[in-house]
Amino acid sequence: MPYSEQQVTSVTPWSDKTFSFTTTRPADFHFENGEFVTIGLRLDNKLVARAYSLASANDADHLEFLSIHVPDGPLTSHLVHIREGDSVWVNSKPTGSLTHRHVRPGRNLYMLATGTGLAPFMSLVLDPTLRATHENIILVHTVRTTPELAYRERLEAWAKAHPRLRYVPTVTREPFELTARGSDLFRSGALAAHLGLPAPDPEYDSAMLCGNPDMIREMTVHLKSTGWTLTNHQGIGNFTVEKAFVLHTT
Numbered sequence: 001m002p003y004s005e006q007q008v009t010s011v012t013p014w015s016d017k018t019f020s021f022t023t024t025r026p027a028d029f030h031f032e033n034g035e036f037v038t039i040g041l042r043l044d045n046k047l048v049a050r051a052y053s054l055a056s057a058n059d060a061d062h063l064e065f066l067s068i069h070v071p072d073g074p075l076t077s078h079l080v081h082i083r084e085g086d087s088v089w090v091n092s093k094p095t096g097s098l099t100h101r102h103v104r105p106g107r108n109l110y111m112l113a114t115g116t117g118l119a120p121f122m123s124l125v126l127d128p129t130l131r132a133t134h135e136n137i138i139l140v141h142t143v144r145t146t147p148e149l150a151y152r153e154r155l156e157a158w159a160k161a162h163p164r165l166r167y168v169p170t171v172t173r174e175p176f177e178l179t180a181r182g183s184d185l186f187r188s189g190a191l192a193a194h195l196g197l198p199a200p201d202p203e204y205d206s207a208m209l210c211g212n213p214d215m216i217r218e219m220t221v222h223l224k225s226t227g228w229t230l231t232n233h234q235g236i237g238n239f240t241v242e243k244a245f246v247l248h249t250t
C-alpha cells in the first residue's frame with residue numbers, strides 16, 4: 001500500500017492563495033531534507049494526489065506542507081477546506097533533486113524560491129550537512145503580495161539565531177523593502193551587494209532553485225551561460241533545480 005492515511009494536526013492560512021498544514025508522520029517514513037512526496041485526498045472514493053515538497057525537517061515528528069489554492073484545481077479546491085482531524089493520504093516514496101547530495105560543498109549557497117517554491121527550503125535552510133559544507137546559506141523568497149511571504153516570522157527568527165543564514169524576502173506587486181524579483185537581484189549582483197557578500201562565483205558558490213517554471217528556465221539559461229554546471233545524471237554540479245509546479249496548457 002503506497003499511501004498511508006495521516007491526520008491533519010493544524011492549518012495556517014497565509015493569503016487568499018496560500019496555506020500550510022501539518023499532519024501526523026508515518027513511523028516508517030524517511031526522507032532527505034528538500035525532497036517532495038505525493039499527497040492526496042480521497043474524493044468520491046477516488047484518490048486525487050499531487051506532488052508536494054516536504055516543508056518540515058526530516059527529524060521533526062510531524063510532516064508540514066505549504067500549498068497553493070488553485071480555485072478550480074482538482075486537489076487544492078478541496079485541500080483548502082481541510083481542518084484539524086481530517087485525513088490526508090501520504091505516499092511512502094519521497095524523492096527530488098534539492099538535497100544536500102545535489103550540490104558540491106562551497107562558500108555561499110543561494111536558495112532562490114518563488115511562491116510555494118519556498119517549501120523545500122523550509123526543511124533545507126537548517127540542514128546540518130548543508131550548514132557544515134557551506135559558509136553562508138542565503139534564502140531569497142519572492143512573492144507578489146506581502147501575505148504570501150509564508151513563514152516570514154519563523155525565518156526571521158531562524159536568521160537571527162543563525163547568523164550564517166541570510167533571509168531575503170522580496171515582494172513584486174506591493175511597496176516593500178525589496179521589490180525586485182530574487183532572480184533579477186541575483187543576476188545583477190545587487191543581491192550579493194545588499195548582503196555584503198562577494199559576487200556569486202561558480203568556482204566557490206552553489207545554488208538551488210525552486211518555483212515558477214519560467215524563473216527556473218531563465219535562471220538555468222543565465223547560470224549555464226556564466227559558467228555554472230547543472231546537477232544531473234552526469235554528475236554533481238554547483239546548481240540544482242526543482243519546478244514548484246508544472247504548467248498545464250489545456
Ligand SMILES: Cc1cc2nc3c(=O)[nH]c(=O)nc-3n(C[C@H](O)[C@H](O)[C@H](O)COP(=O)(O)OP(=O)(O)OC[C@H]3O[C@@H](n4cnc5c(N)ncnc54)[C@H](O)[C@@H]3O)c2cc1C
Binds near residue numbers: 068243246
Ligand atoms: C516536484 C513538484 C513539487 C511540488 N510541490 C508543491 C508544493 O510544495 N506546494 C504546492 O502548492 N504545490 C506543489 N506542486 C504543485 C502540485 O503538485 C499541484 O499542482 C498543486 O497542488 C495544484 O493541484 P491542483 O490539483 O489543485 O491543480 P493542478 O491541476 O495540479 O494545477 C493547475 C494549475 O495551477 C497552477 N499551479 C499548480 N501548482 C501551483 C503552485 N504551487 N504555485 C502556483 N501555481 C500553481 C499551474 O498553472 C497548474 O497548471 C509541486 C509540483 C511538483 C511537480
